[in-house]
Amino acid sequence: MKPDWIAVDWGTTHLRAWAMGSGGILAEAASDDGMGHLSREAFEPALIRLVEPWLTTGRAAPVLACGMVGSRQGWFEAPYRTVPCAPVVQGALVRVPVKDPRISVQIAPGLKQVKPADVMRGEETQIAGALALDPGFDGAICLPGTHSKWAQISAGEVVSFQTFLTGELYALLAEQSVLRHGLGEGWDDGGFDAGVAEGLSHPERLMAQLFRLRAEGLIAGLTGATARARLSGLLIGGELAASKAWWLGLPILLVGSDRLTGLYARALATQGAPTRSLSATDCTIAGLALAAGAFSKAAE
Amino acid sequence: MKPDWIAVDWGTTHLRAWAMGSGGILAEAASDDGMGHLSREAFEPALIRLVEPWLTTGRAAPVLACGMVGSRQGWFEAPYRTVPCAPVVQGALVRVPVKDPRISVQIAPGLKQVKPADVMRGEETQIAGALALDPGFDGAICLPGTHSKWAQISAGEVVSFQTFLTGELYALLAEQSVLRHGLGEGWDDGGFDAGVAEGLSHPERLMAQLFRLRAEGLIAGLTGATARARLSGLLIGGELAASKAWWLGLPILLVGSDRLTGLYARALATQGAPTRSLSATDCTIAGLALAAGAFSKAAE
Numbered sequence: 099m100k101p102d103w104i105a106v107d108w109g110t111t112h113l114r115a116w117a118m119g120s121g122g123i124l125a126e127a128a129s130d131d132g133m134g135h136l137s138r139e140a141f142e143p144a145l146i147r148l149v150e151p152w153l154t155t156g157r158a159a160p161v162l163a164c165g166m167v168g169s170r171q172g173w174f175e176a177p178y179r180t181v182p183c184a185p186v187v188q189g190a191l192v193r194v195p196v197k198d199p200r201i202s203v204q205i206a207p208g209l210k211q212v213k214p215a216d217v218m219r220g221e222e223t224q225i226a227g228a229l230a231l232d233p234g235f236d237g238a239i240c241l242p243g244t245h246s247k248w249a250q251i252s253a254g255e256v257v258s259f260q261t262f263l264t265g266e267l268y269a270l271l272a273e274q275s276v277l278r279h280g281l282g283e284g285w286d287d288g289g290f291d292a293g294v295a296e297g298l299s300h301p302e303r304l305m306a307q308l309f310r311l312r313a314e315g316l317i318a319g320l321t322g323a324t325a326r327a328r329l330s331g332l333l334i335g336g337e338l339a340a341s342k343a344w345w346l347g348l349p350i351l352l353v354g355s356d357r358l359t360g361l362y363a364r365a366l367a368t369q370g371a372p373t374r375s376l377s378a379t380d381c382t383i384a385g386l387a388l389a390a391g392a393f394s395k396a397a398e
Numbered sequence: 399m400k401p402d403w404i405a406v407d408w409g410t411t412h413l414r415a416w417a418m419g420s421g422g423i424l425a426e427a428a429s430d431d432g433m434g435h436l437s438r439e440a441f442e443p444a445l446i447r448l449v450e451p452w453l454t455t456g457r458a459a460p461v462l463a464c465g466m467v468g469s470r471q472g473w474f475e476a477p478y479r480t481v482p483c484a485p486v487v488q489g490a491l492v493r494v495p496v497k498d499p500r501i502s503v504q505i506a507p508g509l510k511q512v513k514p515a516d517v518m519r520g521e522e523t524q525i526a527g528a529l530a531l532d533p534g535f536d537g538a539i540c541l542p543g544t545h546s547k548w549a550q551i552s553a554g555e556v557v558s559f560q561t562f563l564t565g566e567l568y569a570l571l572a573e574q575s576v577l578r579h580g581l582g583e584g585w586d587d588g589g590f591d592a593g594v595a596e597g598l599s600h601p602e603r604l605m606a607q608l609f610r611l612r613a614e615g616l617i618a619g620l621t622g623a624t625a626r627a628r629l630s631g632l633l634i635g636g637e638l639a640a641s642k643a644w645w646l647g648l649p650i651l652l653v654g655s656d657r658l659t660g661l662y663a664r665a666l667a668t669q670g671a672p673t674r675s676l677s678a679t680d681c682t683i684a685g686l687a688l689a690a691g692a693f694s695k696a697a698e
Contacts, residue, residue, distance in 0.1 A: 178617065215613040245576070245609060261609040263575070270570045275563070276545070302601035302640050305633070309545060309561040313515040317478065333605070340602050 099124055101152050103160040104201075105386045106145070107379075108167035109220060110134040113144060116383055117152045123383070125152065133166040133173070141173035142196055145203075158202040162386040165220035168192065168205040178210035178217060182257045185209065186226035186389045206389050209256060216261050220382075221247050224353050227385030228376050229254060237349030241378070242358040244269070246337055248344040260344065262337045265358075268330060277308065277329065280315030282322015287364075289324035290331040294365040297335020307332050334365050345371060354378050399424055401452050403460040404501075405686040406445070407679075408467035409520060410434040413444060416683055417452045423683070425452065433466040433473070441473035442496055445503075458502040462686040465520035468492065468505040478510035478517060482557045485509065486526035486689045506689050509556060516561050520682075521547050524653050527685030528676050529554060537649030541678070542658040544569070546637055548644040560644065562637045565658075568630060577608065577629065580615030582622015587664075589624035593631020594638070594665040601639035607632050634665050645671060654678050 101117035101124055108114075111132035117125040131144035145161070146153075153159055168176035176192035191204035208219035221241045229235055229251070241247045244265040250257040271277050296307055311329060314320035338345075350366060352359040352375040359375040366373050401417035401424055408414075411432035417425040431444035445461070446453075453459055468476035476492035491504035508519035521541045529535055529551070541547040544565040550557040571577050596607060611629060614620035620628075638645075650666060652659040652675040659675040666673050 210613075210617050212617075214610055215616075215618045216610065217613045217616055260606055261613070262605040263608040264605055266575055267605060267608075270574055274570055274574060275566055301604075302636070304601075304604065304640075305562040305564055305567060305637055306560055306640055308563040308567075310514055310516065313510075313517045313561070316515075316517055317510050317512075318515045336602070337605055340604075340606055 099152060100154055100157075101125075101159060103162060103390060104149055104152060105383050106161055106163035106167075107165055107220065107382045108133055108163050108172075109165045113148060114379075115145075115149050117149070118383070118387070133169070133171070136173075138173065141167065142198065145201070146198055149201075153198075153200040155200060158199060160390065161201050161203045162191070162206070162390050163203065164206040164223035164382065164386060164389075168207060169219055174205060176205040176207040178208050179222075181209055181211050181259065182255050183209070184226070184254055185222040185229070185256050186385055188389060188391045191389055204390075206386065209259070211259060214260075216259055218247055218259065218261070221249075222256070223385035223389065224378055224381040225249055225251070225256060225385070226388050227381030227383065228351055228353050230384045230388050231376060231380065232351065232374075235349065235351060237351065238345045239351045239353060240341075240345070240362060240373075242334075242352065242354045242362050243378075248341045250344060260341060262340065264333050264337045268333050271308065271329060272326065275308075277311055277325070280312055280320065280322060281326045281329065284321075284323030284326070286321070286324040286327045289327035290361070290364070291368065293328035293331020293333075294335035294338070294368060295331075296328075297332040297337075298339045298365075298369070301336040301339035304332065304336050330361065331365070334361060338365055338369070350374075351376065353381050399452060400454055400457075401425075401459060403462060403690060404449055404452060405683050406461055406463035406467075407520065407682045408433055408463050408465045408472075410466045413448060414679075415445075415449050417449070418683070418687070433469070433471070436473075438473065441467065442498065445501070446498055449501075453498075453500040455500060458499060460690065461501050461503045462491065462506070462690050463503065464506040464523035464682065464686060464689075468507060469519055474505060476505040476507040478508050479522075481509055481511050481559065482555050483509070484526070484554055485522040485529070485556050486685055488689060488691045491689055504690075506686065509559070511559060514560075516559055518547055518559065518561070521549075522556070523685035523689065524678055524681040525549055525551070525556060525685070526688050527681030527683065528651055528653050530684045530688050531676060531680065532651065532674075535649065535651060537651065538645045539651045539653060540641075540645070540662060540673075542634075542652065542654045542662050543678075548641045550644060560641060562640065564633050564637045568633050571608065571629060571633075572626065575608075577611055577625070580612055580620065580622060581626045581629065584621075584623030584626070586621070586624040586627045589627035590631040590661070590664070591668065593628035593633075594635035594668060595631075596628075597632040597635020597637075598639045598665075598669070601636040604632065604636050630661065631665070634661060638665055638669070650674075651676065653681050 174194040194203040249259040474494040494503040549559040
């Protein structure tokens with residue numbers, strides 16, 4: 099197999115690669131060699147370990163990467179571009195010096211917003227991919243995750259964006275805080291909906307509502323499944339309350355895992371806000387293809 | 399030395415004891431044998447290890463304890479009393495069966511509130527002590543800490559209370575989240591004040607403001623000292639916004655460490671709310687003395 103090019107999503111905790119041919123994805127591979135674990139010298143060997151089966155002597159396969167790999171602490175810094183701007187533009191990719199002649203590596207730069215200060219790395223590529231898959235989209239794109247992003251899209255540009263610590267806070271609270279004692283397996287849609295309603299109507303009460311999950315577990319019979327779902331709902335509802343200016347009355351596109359986009363769609367539906375969802379992987383690959391100028395070719 | 403009695407503050411992570419005489423504290427001792435690390439059988443040995451130098455053969459020293467030691471997962475359950483009620487009453491202490499004839503152990507029960515569900519263990523004793531040290535106090539008592547409590551006090555009773563996850567959230571964010579990369583040593587009062595102002599006026603933006611600390615560190619030169627102080631201010635300001643009904647226009651008594659009560663006093667002063675502060679240790683000991691009916695005797 100000789101891929102035309104290799105798409106790479108390289109975040110803090112993961113490394114994912116796809117061998118791309120004219121018909122789309124030929125193969126995929128993933129490892130735990132996230133940017134967070136690697137010294138500068140370790141990036142190229144980590145990449146080669148993962149994609150070596152796809153490489154051919156005598157040819158430099160184009161590798162297009164996005165994510166934290168382009169941060170100052172990553173492999174090679176791809177300085178932020180400043181919004182408002184198109185999420186990804188051909189020619190703005192940053193070339194990375196490599197030793198292995200079988201690869202030619204470029205990294206997509208992230209975006210920054212000067213005021214209020216904000217940054218993204220990787221999501222700009224997903225946004226570009228979402229716009230490639232849904233041409234002419236104007237409105238709000240939400241990318242739920244560890245650091246959820248809401249981006250205002252107009253005429254193909256990211257006008258502004260805002261990051262929320264929602265996913266990271268959920269993980270810390272569910273796994274490391276006193277609340278972990280009261281969270282169990284399973285899920286309760288009613289608990290999620292109640293959390294969303296509470297989070298949306300009283301986002302300022304978050305720190306009190308969090309402890310209440312513990313107290314209701316101790317003295318009011320709150321089950322572990324309901325507590326887990328309500329915690330998720332409280333945080334997502336809180337995010338929606340604070341991001342209302344981004345989505346109220348606008349078309350909303352959700353980009354992420356099925357699980358997360360499903361939860362956000364459910365929460366937004368309670369507010370009468372319709373959404374459509376795209377897979378983060380599809381958007382990442384489409385965005386990288388666009389960055390490489392390969393999208394039109396790959397789509398032929 | 400033969401103490402009249404022994405005061406014990408036994409929380410999840412710590413065990414502290416004071417040898418009490420007619421003139422007050424004769425000696426003190428502490429260990430890491432928090433309730434969280436101990437199996438049921440390990441409590442009595444842990445206590446004896448700590449206070450053995452104060453014990454005398456042929457006499458059972460009264461030991462009065464408060465805190466998580468009285469929880470279901472603790473040494474011996476002291477069932478919650480339900481507010482509204484006096485924070486601690488003589489005769490409500492729960493006697494713990496022990497093997498060592500040199501000690502006689504009682505635990506002060508915690509308080510619960512049915513709706514909205516809330517619980518405390520240990521703070522009820524501090525509140526009782528605060529009311530003993532400041533007789534006739536009516537208003538709001540705030541006990542900042544891992545799980546900050548606000549209690550409404552009237553005619554010597556806890557009418558209602560509310561817990562906030564403020565301190566635990568600060569620790570998780572400062573030590574375990576992505577924000578840890580941007581927090582440094584030192585402190586910046588201006589950063590704290592800015593965080594308080596932001597947290598008080600826009601508590602619903604908390605999850606966005608948290609990520610902004612990271613973004614400003616990356617692209618706007620925010621220092622580690624300012625980031626740390628602003629994080630603290632954001633969370634305390636958010637707590638004050640959500641607890642406004644508890645303190646607005648009322649006398650406020652702060653019970654805690656010098657460091658924490660100082661921060662809360664500073665934050666509340668920006669809202670024109672005067673406060674007085676008492677040491678948590680003084681209040682714990684006074685509360686336990688009161689529970690034992692020993693307060694008047696010790697004060698002679």
